[in-house]
Amino acid sequence: MHELPVINSILKVVLKHAIDNKVKKVVAVYLQVGELSDLEDKWMQQYFDYLAKGGVAEGALLKIERTPVVMKCTDCGLSYVVDIKQDKVMVCPECGSKKNTLISGRGYFVKNLEAI
Amino acid sequence: MSDEIRLIEVKEDIIADNDALAKKIREDLRKEKTFLMNLMASPGAGKTSLVIQTIRNLKEKLRIGVMEADIDSMVDAEKVAKEGVAAIQIRTGGFCHMDATMVKSGLDAMDTENLDLVILENVGNLVCPAEFETGAIKNVMILSVPEGDDKPLKYPLMFSVCHALVINKTDFLALSDFDVEKCRERVLKLNPDIQIFEVSCKTGEGVEQWVQWLYDEVKAL
Numbered sequence: 001m002h003e004l005p006v007i008n009s010i011l012k013v014v015l016k017h018a019i020d021n022k023v024k025k026v027v028a029v030y031l032q033v034g035e036l037s038d039l040e041d042k043w044m045q046q047y048f049d050y051l052a053k054g055g056v057a058e059g060a061l062l063k064i065e066r067t068p069v070v071m072k073c074t075d076c077g078l079s080y081v082v083d084i085k086q087d088k089v090m091v092c093p094e095c096g097s098k099k100n101t102l103i104s105g106r107g108y109f110v111k112n113l114e115a116i
Numbered sequence: 117m118s119d120e121i122r123l124i125e126v127k128e129d130i131i132a133d134n135d136a137l138a139k140k141i142r143e144d145l146r147k148e149k150t151f152l153m154n155l156m157a158s159p160g161a162g163k164t165s166l167v168i169q170t171i172r173n174l175k176e177k178l179r180i181g182v183m184e185a186d187i188d189s190m191v192d193a194e195k196v197a198k199e200g201v202a203a204i205q206i207r208t209g210g211f212c213h214m215d216a217t218m219v220k221s222g223l224d225a226m227d228t229e230n231l232d233l234v235i236l237e238n239v240g241n242l243v244c245p246a247e248f249e250t251g252a253i254k255n256v257m258i259l260s261v262p263e264g265d266d267k268p269l270k271y272p273l274m275f276s277v278c279h280a281l282v283i284n285k286t287d288f289l290a291l292s293d294f295d296v297e298k299c300r301e302r303v304l305k306l307n308p309d310i311q312i313f314e315v316s317c318k319t320g321e322g323v324e325q326w327v328q329w330l331y332d333e334v335k336a337l
Contacts, residue, residue: 013130084272
């Protein structure tokens, strides 16, 4: 159920561009999903299939690329990638500071569509 | 028209529209000097209990309004209204979170100009509310002791987007293997700037520190 509103927003974007480009059928949707997202690829596809039924995006394949979590060090300004699944403290590899802000790794970005 | 597959460039962020409206809400509220707090937690973590404790401690000092979001009931708004503050209920109609559009319609229905603090009690859920900005000045979450100290590992985004964490039901600690220090460590790893409060809404322990923080934040707006 949590997937529904997210997938619905993705579908809206897909349909808007499909209609603007007068496509007959959307074959694939290239998505970038942040690693902080809890949504699983398999379920995203299932919800997409359910919501897209009867429209030009019916049957389209979601090609999902995970974007890594990137932090920016508050003290020295270095950007670095972190493995969020590891249970350890995030430390700047350059200066050792633990202060940081998230610069990417959340959100959903529709990159492009493959369509006929 | 040929049937060849073509590539159509989209480049759209689906959270962008919501974020833009949330930003507008936040700017408008700052002008009015109304502090919107977005309170998030799992079902049963104690959101309504914390709201009630907060009202009891602050209603003499601040003009408070409450926006209760629920999938399909009026129970929470009725409880809160008994505390003598303005309360509205938003039925999300199956939606598992509040987005900026829903918050905007709720705020429009409240006399926000004459309120210092509006508490948005979001839908009980640790997933989607973290994804959708509401326009709140501060995000606050509750983690209750019976839920376990591993939740920061399971719902990292929620712990990353909050300015304060209230660990509720500390009266349960003696019966549980919840490790407060381990939990703090996990949360601070995700979010080094977060404020953490240990509270029991039932006994009232720790409520004072939480309320003082919130009061100071409202006054600093």
